[in-house]
Amino acid sequence: MKPLTPDDRARYEWQLWAEDFGEAQQAKLKGATVLITRVGGVGGALALQLAAAGVGTLVLAHAGNLRVNDLNRQLLMSPSGLGQPRVEQAAKRLREFNPLITVEPVAENVGDHNVEGLVARADVVACCAPLFSERLCLNRAAVRQKKPLVDCAMYDMELQLTTVVPGSSPCLACLYPVEPPNWKRQFPVFGAVAGAVGCMGAMEVIKLLTGIGQPAAGRMLLCDLKTLAFRQIQLRRHPRCPVCGAT
Numbered sequence: 722m723k724p725l726t727p728d729d730r731a732r733y734e735w736q737l738w739a740e741d742f743g744e745a746q747q748a749k750l751k752g753a754t755v756l757i758t759r760v761g762g763v764g765g766a767l768a769l770q771l772a773a774a775g776v777g778t779l780v781l782a783h784a785g786n787l788r789v790n791d792l793n794r795q796l797l798m799s800p801s802g803l804g805q806p807r808v809e810q811a812a813k814r815l816r817e818f819n820p821l822i823t824v825e826p827v828a829e830n831v832g833d834h835n836v837e838g839l840v841a842r843a844d845v846v847a848c849c850a851p852l853f854s855e856r857l858c859l860n861r862a863a864v865r866q867k868k869p870l871v872d873c874a875m876y877d878m879e880l881q882l883t884t885v886v887p888g889s890s891p892c893l894a895c896l897y898p899v900e901p902p903n904w905k906r907q908f909p910v911f912g913a914v915a916g917a918v919g920c921m922g923a924m925e926v927i928k929l930l931t932g933i934g935q936p937a938a939g940r941m942l943l944c945d946l947k948t949l950a951f952r953q954i955q956l957r958r959h960p961r962c963p964v965c966g967a968t
């Protein structure tokens with residue numbers, strides 16, 4: 722565990738007052754590495770909150786260049802970066818915001834070719850990908866390597882959040898044994914909805930890393946921001962899940 726410095730104590734003072742949270746928990750955040758897949762509307766908000774909280778190392782995986790229609794939700798970007806790689810802009814913004822942490826950009830989306838190595842580096846995985854293929858790929862690697870995974874998802878004005886703790890909770894493949902058909906990469910997004918689930922996902926990561934609170938393992942939070950209806954559903958492990966069935 723890395724000891725806190727006077728700069729750490731000064732910067733994180735207000736969260737050190739939180740119930741059940743103190744220097745030992747802050748030091749756990751400082752020593753932790755979190756993999757964040759995609760740093761757009763959801764993952765950008767999650768990454769910014771983890772940078773603010775002092776998670777020591779953030780590994781960002783995101784391919785592609787910034788387009789003008791990303792700017793209604795991708796808060797780590799700026800118009801001066803149009804046409805430039807998004808992950809580099811996200812890393813620069815996070816380093817400027819918190820010089821006490823390390824940010825490592827990877828200009829690739831997660832797939833079978835890189836997922837094992839990326840997940841192996843992380844203490845917790847934060848999945849903020851819009852595609853089921855990516856989410857399920859990350860889920861397989863996280864369960865195989867026994868790494869907790871926070872899954873943040875949204876569509877239009879609805880968001881959903883769950884946490885996979887391998888060995889004790891259902892995994893994403895229990896919920897989605899096959900990829901939903903006709904799922905498109907482009908769908909309606911308000912930045913505020915994406916940011917809301919990103920911030921909630923960041924708190925799940927902080928809870929997992931420090932042991933405070935109760936992560937959403939075995940539960941899924943569903944929020945409809947159109948009506949402000951929040952509900953939780955209990956999730957069941959699929960007895961013949963091809964991913965977690967044998968763990």
Ligand SMILES: [Zn+2]
Nearest residue numbers: 892895962965
């Ligand atoms: Zn499963």
